[in-house]
Amino acid sequence: SEHRFPFLTKVGDWNRFNRNTGGTFVEKCCHFFDLMRLILKSDPIRVMASAGQAINHLDERYGDETPDILDHGYVLVDFASGARAMLELCMFAEGSRYQEELRAVGGSGKIEWRVPGPGRFWPPHLGAAPVPELIVSPRNPPGPRLVETPVDPWLLAAGDHNG
Structure with missing residues (x-):
């Protein structure tokens, strides 16, 4: 799980839109999926995810657009070896220990x-x-x-x- 702070301000706030980042789970979480594959020595055969945008960047405007980047979600991964893994992400949990x-x-x-x-x-x-x-x-x-x-x-x- 990763419980963290929202996306930081970047040059031109490029990280506020899925079209620029590939999406939150690509931008912030791809290394978790790599770690799963490395530890399990197996490749994914099935993936299920549920995610949304509930809190972050909803009050921001860029021209006539509101950011569409996800700020929370769950991803379940089944591996060829029979192992299962899950990633939980919350990007409005900056108070976490x-x-x-x-x-x-x-x-x-x-x-x-x-x-x-x-x-x-x-x-x-x-x-x-x-x-x-x-x-x-x-x-x-x-x-x-x-x-x-x-x-x-x-x-x-x-x-x-x-x-």
């Missing part, structure tokens, strides 16, 4: 990655920004445990997404 959360569940247990959004957007009145977390929850012995995952300072300095 973790911007990206990835989960994998299988016969041996569950693993979760929690990635905070860019530190520059974290409200200072809440104290220190959250740090990435990796949680492993095996079925046997049952129970979650937090795995220390320090991020290399060089990667943090290189840009967003916590390296």
Whole structure:
């Protein structure tokens, strides 16, 4: 899942229209689908999606047009291997503690990655920004445990997404 802030202002606000971006799920989420394929080592055979524009950019006008870019949705993907994956996107959730959360569940247990959004957007009145977390929850012995995952300072300095 990605619960994040709306599209940022870009030169000419090109990212406000599907015709310029290929759509929100292409512009912001294509790497999630690539990650699914990489982890599962399988290709999609069926895709179902439901999405819309509920909040963002509806009060903006460009000539006689209102932006049509989607701001939320769900995508379900069936893979040739029999695995299934889902992406949940909300682009009006800038108050989220973790911007990206990835989960994998299988016969041996569950693993979760929690990635905070860019530190520059974290409200200072809440104290220190959250740090990435990796949680492993095996079925046997049952129970979650937090795995220390320090991020290399060089990667943090290189840009967003916590390296």
